[in-house]
Amino acid sequence: MREDCGLPDNVLEGWTVRVRHSKQEPFLTIGQGFKELLRARGAILRDVPDLDHVLSVSHQQERLDAIDSYLMVAGTTNVSAEAMELAHERCSSGAWFSARTVVTMPKGHGEGFIRKRLAFHGVVTELYEDFEVEDGTLCVRTLDHIISRKREAEVLAKKKNPRLGILTALTVEMEAFTSLLNDVEEDVTRVDGVLRNYVHGTLPARNGGKHEIVVVRTSAGNAVSAALAERLFADFGLDEVMMVGIAGGIPRVAPKHDDVRLGDIVVSGRKGVIQYDHVKERVTGPQPAHQPMAPVRAFVDLAETISGSETAMAAFNTRLAEATREDGPYKRPHARTDVLRDDRDPDNPVTIRRKKDERRARHASLAFTGAVGSATKVVKSHEERERVREDYGVIAVEMEGAGVAEAAMSNGKGFFVVRGICDYANDGKNDGWHRYASMAAAVFAVHLIESMPLSTTKTV
Numbered sequence: 201m202r203e204d205c206g207l208p209d210n211v212l213e214g215w216t217v218r219v220r221h222s223k224q225e226p227f228l229t230i231g232q233g234f235k236e237l238l239r240a241r242g243a244i245l246r247d248v249p250d251l252d253h254v255l256s257v258s259h260q261q262e263r264l265d266a267i268d269s270y271l272m273v274a275g276t277t278n279v280s281a282e283a284m285e286l287a288h289e290r291c292s293s294g295a296w297f298s299a300r301t302v303v304t305m306p307k308g309h310g311e312g313f314i315r316k317r318l319a320f321h322g323v324v325t326e327l328y329e330d331f332e333v334e335d336g337t338l339c340v341r342t343l344d345h346i347i348s349r350k351r352e353a354e355v356l357a358k359k360k361n362p363r364l365g366i367l368t369a370l371t372v373e374m375e376a377f378t379s380l381l382n383d384v385e386e387d388v389t390r391v392d393g394v395l396r397n398y399v400h401g402t403l404p405a406r407n408g409g410k411h412e413i414v415v416v417r418t419s420a421g422n423a424v425s426a427a428l429a430e431r432l433f434a435d436f437g438l439d440e441v442m443m444v445g446i447a448g449g450i451p452r453v454a455p456k457h458d459d460v461r462l463g464d465i466v467v468s469g470r471k472g473v474i475q476y477d478h479v480k481e482r483v484t485g486p487q488p489a490h491q492p493m494a495p496v497r498a499f500v501d502l503a504e505t506i507s508g509s510e511t512a513m514a515a516f517n518t519r520l521a522e523a524t525r526e527d528g529p530y531k532r533p534h535a536r537t538d539v540l541r542d543d544r545d546p547d548n549p550v551t552i553r554r555k556k557d558e559r560r561a562r563h564a565s566l567a568f569t570g571a572v573g574s575a576t577k578v579v580k581s582h583e584e585r586e587r588v589r590e591d592y593g594v595i596a597v598e599m600e601g602a603g604v605a606e607a608a609m610s611n612g613k614g615f616f617v618v619r620g621i622c623d624y625a626n627d628g629k630n631d632g633w634h635r636y637a638s639m640a641a642a643v644f645a646v647h648l649i650e651s652m653p654l655s656t657t658k659t660v
Contacts, residue, residue, distance in 0.1 A: 206336075207343060213242030215350045216266060220251075220282060221273035230304070230333055231273040237339055238271075243346075251282055265291050267300070268353070269346045274305040280314045287321040298323045302345045304338060306330075360387070360400045362414040363655065365432040365441040366645070367425060369600050372635055373445035374399070374417045376530065376642040380523070381413065396435065403646060407653035414438075418600060422475070422576055426603030433611045439655060440496050440614035441607075444645045446637045447572070447598040448579055448625030450589050451540050453552055458568055458595050459560075460621055462538045462633045465644045466596040467503045468495045468617040469569035475602040476592045477575035493605040496614035500569065502651055506644075507567035510559075517563045520643045530639040532564065533632050543582045543627040565640050570595040572617050574602035579625040597625050618645040 217238050221231025235245055246267050272283040287298040298321045307327040309315055318325050324345050328338045368374040378384060381401025389396045397417070402410040414436055418428040429441055449460040460466060472494045506512040524530040541549040560566060573594035579585050588594060601617045608615035620637030623629040 206340065207241055209240065210242040211347055212238060212350060214244065216244045216246050216268045217271060217346065218246050218248055218267045219271045219273070220279055222276040222279055224276060227273050227275045234271060234273065237343065241343070251286070264297065269349055270297065270301040271342070271346065272301065272303045274303050283323065284314060284317060287318060287323050296322070300349065302326065302342060304328060304342055360412060360414065362400065362412040362436050363439045364411060364413050364649065365436065365438045366413060366415040367418050367429060367441060367443050367600070367604055368415070368445045369418055369420045369425065370445060370638070371417060373638045373641070374415060376638040377444055377645065378415055380642055380646045403649050405654045406651055409654050411649055411654065420599050422574060422600055422603030425600035426607045429604045429607035433607065433613060438613060440616065441604055442616045442618060442645060443601050443604045444618045444641050445620070446622040446634055446641065447596040447619035448623050448629070449621035450585060450595045450597065451624050452554065453542070453586070458570065459554070460568055460595055462621055462623070463532060463565045463636055463640055464621045465565060465567040465640055466572060466619045466621060467567065467569050468572045468601065470494065470500055471571040473572050473574050473601040473605045473617060474592050474594055475575065476573045476588055476594065477577060493602070493609060495616045498652065499616040499648060502648060503567070504569050506648065506651065507569055513563050513567065516644060516647050517565060519647065520565060520640055523639050523643055524636055530635045532636050537632055540624055541626070541628060546627055567644060568595055572601050572619065573597040574599060580627060580629050582626045585625040596621065618648070
């Protein structure tokens, strides 16, 4: 076998390879030739003398995991059987050893049972004529597979591994959230004509270490949000996703109601997200057909703790004040713009007076946990808003949470929704509070994430 096969000397530096060959000729010579070539290209050769024993003993699997590639010079029954046995096994990570295995065998074996079964399991097999051993063709083709696997592994090693995905509908929401991240990197690729535009970043975790996070903008609507959430789960090994952005608040118009105001935070409570436009038509009229989608319990518990703690809310508002200072793009609008009206008669809207309370005097923004209503339509009237409140018990309405929740649940993963209140879902709806509410939601989400320790198990 020729040693001058045109491959760089250090192309396999640090890569661990096990070469298995028969003691019979010509396989002994071919196997030894491969070993010399691999050493010359920087590979580290490892042996597993009793592969069958190691495969049968679970605590010895790490010996196999430590080998990056398996080269089997097949031709005899024993080596072929070992290749078959390896192809049926998984690494401790769950990946198949077949992806690490390359088998060479004489072209005359190409139609045999072993060759067909190896191909069925996805094992690369190189069939060769005798002259291809001498002229270096077999060497180049075989080592090319091992080199390609090394390069793929190097790319994967550099790839981000986020556990939490953040979805936003609007550019202002995405900019607000990413402005609070550390180690920010853009990740823009085009796969099969589809643009994947992600932002990666980190946040410190409560127990040390970093939360790895990926952020994507979906645009408005439950359908597109569900599609983007599905893509996030497909592209990354996420544990959970969080929808962060603005929403219409369901304000207090009666003493029994929550006092949700502009700039406040609403997070999905124990009832999570309710898709309130999902109804059944009955003789007596439309009847709700929704099933409330429950969010990640750990986030709900923590959000309830933060929202009910004076100290935690003071810390949140201090951080929010820094992010929304007067000379910045997210400054808080003047209090006089926060006016609640009953607009059932658009020509004569009635201002609803709201009394002051001590807690609101201490904190610029309050946080509420409760059901979030999600639909494919925008609520822009007092009458419709109050109907949704009475029928579903929600304290905010938006257009993306149900899609994100459905995608998460279909993948067996968790979700959570954080919303900054930008309007009262009535005829007075405008963009005046969009930027501040976007930052309020982002700061609360970050405050929540940083208060959470790194997960040691996957969230379900």
